[in-house]
Amino acid sequence: MSTHINAKLGDIADIVLLPGDPLRAKYIAETFLENPVCYNQVRGMSGFTGTYNGVRVSVQGTGMGMPSLSIYVNELLRFYDVKKLIRVGSCGAMKPHVKIRDIILAQGASTTSNMNNRRFGSVNFAAIADFELLHETYMTAKSNGMKVHVGNILSEDSFYEDYNSNRNAKLVDYNILAVEMEAAELYTLAAKYDASALCVLTVSDSLVTQEETTAEERERTFGEMIKLVLDTVTK
Numbered sequence: 001m002s003t004h005i006n007a008k009l010g011d012i013a014d015i016v017l018l019p020g021d022p023l024r025a026k027y028i029a030e031t032f033l034e035n036p037v038c039y040n041q042v043r044g045m046s047g048f049t050g051t052y053n054g055v056r057v058s059v060q061g062t063g064m065g066m067p068s069l070s071i072y073v074n075e076l077l078r079f080y081d082v083k084k085l086i087r088v089g090s091c092g093a094m095k096p097h098v099k100i101r102d103i104i105l106a107q108g109a110s111t112t113s114n115m116n117n118r119r120f121g122s123v124n125f126a127a128i129a130d131f132e133l134l135h136e137t138y139m140t141a142k143s144n145g146m147k148v149h150v151g152n153i154l155s156e157d158s159f160y161e162d163y164n165s166n167r168n169a170k171l172v173d174y175n176i177l178a179v180e181m182e183a184a185e186l187y188t189l190a191a192k193y194d195a196s197a198l199c200v201l202t203v204s205d206s207l208v209t210q211e212e213t214t215a216e217e218r219e220r221t222f223g224e225m226i227k228l229v230l231d232t233v234t235k
């Protein structure tokens with residue numbers, strides 16, 4: 001048992017999917033996993049373990065933002081020996097060619113967060129995905145005929161920013177595909193604890209066109225992303 005996760009060692013699988021929303025964790029467990037068992041309800045941040053293709057997989061909500069994700073990922077890595085962590089999140093598209101409902105594999109995560117400044121001082125640590133996990137997920141997508149974007153994203157500290165600021169224009173020039181709020185911390189912690197991590201995102205809205213998906217559409221397209229990830233990690 002750790003401070004924020006009320007589970008015994010062994011209750012949580014080696015492979016954990018990480019949605020920001022704990023209700024999405026419940027939806028994923030109930031829709032995609034066989035025999036899901038809830039191992040955590042502390043603060044309503046649900047965690048479940050079940051099987052997919054006969055392989056044990058867990059799904060743990062992380063909350064929104066890097067400080068919240070950091071708590072859950074630290075505890076999964078330090079106290080539950082988790083080896084593979086795949087964030088399954090939503091994001092806002094920043095480039096015009098990235099459309100609503102598209103899927104992004106975040107090869108790297110640039111960040112505005114102060115968490116890495118505190119860790120590394122003047123060094124700008126490059127928070128990157130695990131190469132094998134990224135490659136395997138990309139190959140699964142290709143063999144399923146799915147189009148995915150692969151590239152650099154922005155992990156932002158606050159949701160309500162002025163996204164049309166000059167800063168964002170600069171980031172777009174430098175090929176930042178989309179914005180979300182957790183990947184950089186996930187990648188940094190995975191590097192520290194020698195684990196494999198990847199962030200897979202579905203575009204829920206566009207900062208370019210101001211379009212948004214409906215809740216129903218989001219559920220359906222998130223399903224495509226979840227299946228891609230589960231098919232990859234249970235091969």
Ligand SMILES: O=P(O)(O)O[C@H]1O[C@H](CO)[C@@H](O)[C@H]1O
Pocket residue numbers: 019020021063064065088089090091159180181182
């Ligand atoms: O859909 P999730 O996984 O929560 O991800 C995105 O949505 C939240 C903001 O609405 C942030 O957590 C952001 O990263």
Ligand SMILES: O=c1cc[nH]c(=O)[nH]1
Pocket residue numbers: 090091092093159179180181204205207
């Ligand atoms: O963090 C996020 C997630 C979705 N859309 C955004 O604009 N930002």
